[in-house]
Amino acid sequence: MSPLDLSIIDAAAKLRDGSLTSVALTQASLDRIAERDAVYRAFVALDAERALEASAAADREIQAGKDRGPLHGIPIAVKDLIDTAGLRTAYGSRIFEAEVPKEDAEVVRRSKAAGAVILGKLDTYEFGMIGPSFDRPFPPAANPWRPDHFTGGSSSGSAAAVVGGLVRTAISSDTGGSIRSPASYCGVVGLKPSYGTLPKQGAYALARSLDHLGPISATVAEAALTFDVLAGVSEERVAASGKIGRPLDGLRIGYARNWFARDAETMPAIVNRVDDAASQLSLLGVRIEEVELPDAKLFEACGGVIVHAESFALHREQLARSGDLYSEKTFPYFMAGIALDESDLGLALKAAKALATELDATLFSRFDALLTVTTCTTALPFSDFQGAAARWTPMRTMAFNVTGHPALSVPCGFIDGLPVGMQIVGRHGDEATICQIGHGFEQSTDIGSVKPAWR
């Protein structure tokens, strides 16, 4: 058994009892990257030398009795939208192909302070906007379940690296579903925490009102643990891992089934898988009741206006200076915000606030969490994305960037060998309950333990 098959929790125990070293674990990751990443294309920059130095330092500290916490000595990787000092950070774009930040993003600083070993940078759609694009310096990451299929995005490399067994956890970002949709398409866990929980300094902004940082991980417990390390200890916040392992009896979940089942774009088999997951949760003692939400198109209209108004403002000068260096798919998505003004943005932000209030009043006053789908299809083949125009794939993620509620994507089955994710959404600040539910479900099935075959 490779040490990479150990969860972070089990690896951490072995690091402490001396049966595993961080150097061995890091070298195993580097070896697997060397073996597999020509196919997965998850990494866009590797930092092998510094990773081995950091892992040796972690071993010395652990042997000397200094314990920095659950990520101490654990190799992780970082989405290429997030700055890493001394390591190229291109934001997925030709424009920044040679960019080497001087400082770490705050989440990277915190992970290093917690003893994590940074292996390298993971592929992202250009500036986190849309993809896959084939005219960037970095070919899009491939889905390890079927390498001629896309991963979803924008955290494409993060999901590919985790499901491909290259790392157990990755620091990623989500503005409209960029953590949860690749998690769903690749069969891993993605946690978009409550808005404003993780610091965004040093992460390339796409739309500040909707940007969230969070982990993509192999299991719910590892996502919760990664989030807790990045969020830091606080008396006001219950740890995301604080309720992991507690029974689910008596919890109340509103099931927003019509919200995706009535959409002609939703694969019927996906409805069946999420229904099965709802039944499984019911067997675990959860009280499930179908609920109606405001039209998904309304959330998407709000999110779309906010993303495009804010991202155009951020990119305006760069579009004028280096517009020809943007990928053909990305450029129009940034440029189209030119038709939106401050008053449009103001209306969208006002509606976003109203929608969050509406969900709190009508849903989260009655239920501990909401259950729905993450993506309405399984991963699509790259051939569906040829041509200059981008293709938007149907999903139900943007709503919770708009409202800021925490949302967790958890694998809930397979269709024709490709994974499907369900989404569990919680009250503001309550990552703990959604992780409790996700973990309880995960432990009650073997879905999460099925991994793509290598060769």
Add this chain to the structure above:
Amino acid sequence: MKKPKAEQVLTTADIAKMSDAAGIALHGERLVQTTDLASRFRGSVDVIRAYLCERQEADSKAEKL
């Protein structure tokens, strides 16, 4: 939700004028795609406006009651 008014359709000439004013080079397929997306986002603003009006009406009714 109420049906919003018809989408505010933008033409490539409208977008070309805006991009010229912003000093951003835009032509060909990029102009066509930008115009399509921009029209879609203008339609989204109509959807949002309709939702806010509906809420305002509901709040007014609730106050009267």
